[in-house]
Structures are given as structure tokens and as C-alpha cells.
Amino acid sequence: MNSSSKTVQIQYFALMREERGLSKESYDTDASDAQELFEELKQKYRFSLDANRLRVSINDQFADWNQSLNHNDSIVFIPPVAGG
Amino acid sequence: MFSISSTVIDTNQLRSNFADKRAGAFVTFEGWVRDYNEGKDVLTLEYEAYDALCRHEADQILAEAKEKFGIIDAHCVHRTGLLSIGDLAVWVGVSSAHRGGAFDACRYIIDEIKSRLPIWKKETYVNGSSGWVNCQSHCSHGSTPNENTDPHKTSAKSEVATAPLKR
Numbered sequence: 001m002n003s004s005s006k007t008v009q010i011q012y013f014a015l016m017r018e019e020r021g022l023s024k025e026s027y028d029t030d031a032s033d034a035q036e037l038f039e040e041l042k043q044k045y046r047f048s049l050d051a052n053r054l055r056v057s058i059n060d061q062f063a064d065w066n067q068s069l070n071h072n073d074s075i076v077f078i079p080p081v082a083g084g
Numbered sequence: 085m086f087s088i089s090s091t092v093i094d095t096n097q098l099r100s101n102f103a104d105k106r107a108g109a110f111v112t113f114e115g116w117v118r119d120y121n122e123g124k125d126v127l128t129l130e131y132e133a134y135d136a137l138c139r140h141e142a143d144q145i146l147a148e149a150k151e152k153f154g155i156i157d158a159h160c161v162h163r164t165g166l167l168s169i170g171d172l173a174v175w176v177g178v179s180s181a182h183r184g185g186a187f188d189a190c191r192y193i194i195d196e197i198k199s200r201l202p203i204w205k206k207e208t209y210v211n212g213s214s215g216w217v218n219c220q221s222h223c224s225h226g227s228t229p230n231e232n233t234d235p236h237k238t239s240a241k242s243e244v245a246t247a248p249l250k251r
Binding site for chain 1 (some may be wrong): 115131132133134136137140141162173174194197198199200201202203204205206216217218219
């Protein structure tokens with residue numbers, strides 16, 4: 001791994017869980033922020049939803065797409081919600 | 085407080101938690117599973133939640149409601165798992181000295197829960213198809229951004245999407 005690589009913990013829910021085929025994984029990435037990580041995953045796993053349909057959470061709090069990622073961060077890309 | 089329940093919600097138990105001699109009003113909202121959504125006959129639906137973020141965000145919503153409307157107490161419970169037509173999916177209870185604040189807070193809480201909490205709903209229809217509500221990939225986002233630029237503000241239409249199961 002190079003110096004910018006980190007391992008993040010990704011959880012998947014709902015449509016993204018079905019498309020990925022997993023509910024969680026440890027993932028090694030050079031991505032510097034959440035936006036970059038999502039684009040990498042979208043290209044790799046062909047997620048159907050674009051980033052403009054999603055929100056992102058880091059360590060169980062809603063986060064900005066340009067928030068930088070740290071080693072062992074917990075990341076969730078949140079599909080359009082439908083609670084209530 | 086907010087909680088997620090994978091089993092039937094006990095509304096009598098929830099109601100009993102609100103006893104307070106300062107309260108002159110108690111308002112509740114119940115969200116029930118109905119049989120029809122966006123032109124399709126619904127058979128069942130399944131709720132899935134991102135628990136930890138739900139709790140953080142719901143606690144914030146309840147705190148906002150207390151701040152805005154001067155209420156005494158507010159609780160909310162949301163189901164996860166498989167529900168049938170007529171089942172109780174979400175319960176909100178608010179106590180206040182007077183009814184105005186209780187009504188307003190209850191409305192605020194359910195509206196914010198619907199737009200902000202990471203909870204998803206997969207409907208199964210009478211015709212055998214199923215899909216995640218609001219998640220159709222080719223529909224453009226027609227919702228007006230709110231102050232949090234939340235892309236999940238409920239739009240007039242809910243779209244559904246399916247993915248090939250990879251279980």
C-alpha cells in the first residue's frame with residue numbers, strides 16, 4: 001500500500017446492498033474524500049444510483065461529500081430514504 | 085427518545101410513558117401500511133434502517149421539536165422488518181401544556197423523520213413485482229432542496245427500483 005492508501009469500513013443498505021451483494025466490507029482505497037470513494041465504487045460495482053441521489057455518512061454522522069477519509073472510517077452511501 | 089423495533093409496537097406501553105401533571109395535551113401520529121402506492125396494489129412491505137445514524141438524527145429532530153414548540157416530551161418508534169397491510173409502521177407521541185404545540189410538534193417530527201432518517205422501504209406488489217421506494221435510477225430528482233440540501237425530500241411520486249438478487 002502507498003502512503004495515501006487506507007482501509008475503510010463500508011456498510012451497504014437497501015438497493016445498494018442488493019446491487020453490491022454484501023451488507024458490509026473492509027475496503028482499501030487511495031480515495032481522498034467520500035466523493036472520490038463513491039465514484040471508484042460506482043465504476044467498480046456498477047451501482048445504478050448517481051451521487052446526486054445519495055447522501056453520505058462517515059462514522060455514523062451525515063457528512064459532506066468532500067470530507068476527507070481517514071483509516072478505519074465507517075462509510076455509508078445512503079440511497080433515497082422512504083421511512084415513515 | 086427514538087427507537088427502532090423489529091416487533092409489533094406496543095402503543096399502550098408507549099402512551100403510559102408520558103404521564104406528567106404539567107401536560108394538558110397529548111397528540112399521537114400512527115403511520116399505517118396501506119394497500120396502494122403509485123398505481124400499484126401493495127401486498128407487503130419491508131423496512132430497513134441504518135440504526136446508529138437513525139438514532140443520532142432522530143434525537144436531533146426531537147430536540148429541534150422541543151426547542152421550536154416548547155413541548156414537554158416526545159417519543160418516536162419506527163418498525164423494521166416485514167409488515168402487512170394495516171400494520172403500524174411508525175408511532176409519534178408528543179405531550180405539551182397546550183394542544184397547539186403538541187399538534188405542531190407532532191407534525192414537524194413525522195415530516196422530518198420521513199425526509200431525514202436513513203430508513204428504506206421495499207414494497208411487494210400483488211402482481212408479484214417488488215421495488216425500493218424512491219430509488220428508480222433513471223428518474224431525475226424533482227425535489228426542492230431544503231436548507232440541508234437534502235436530496236431525499238419526499239417527492240410527489242415515489243419510484244421503485246429493483247436489483248438482481250445476489251444472495
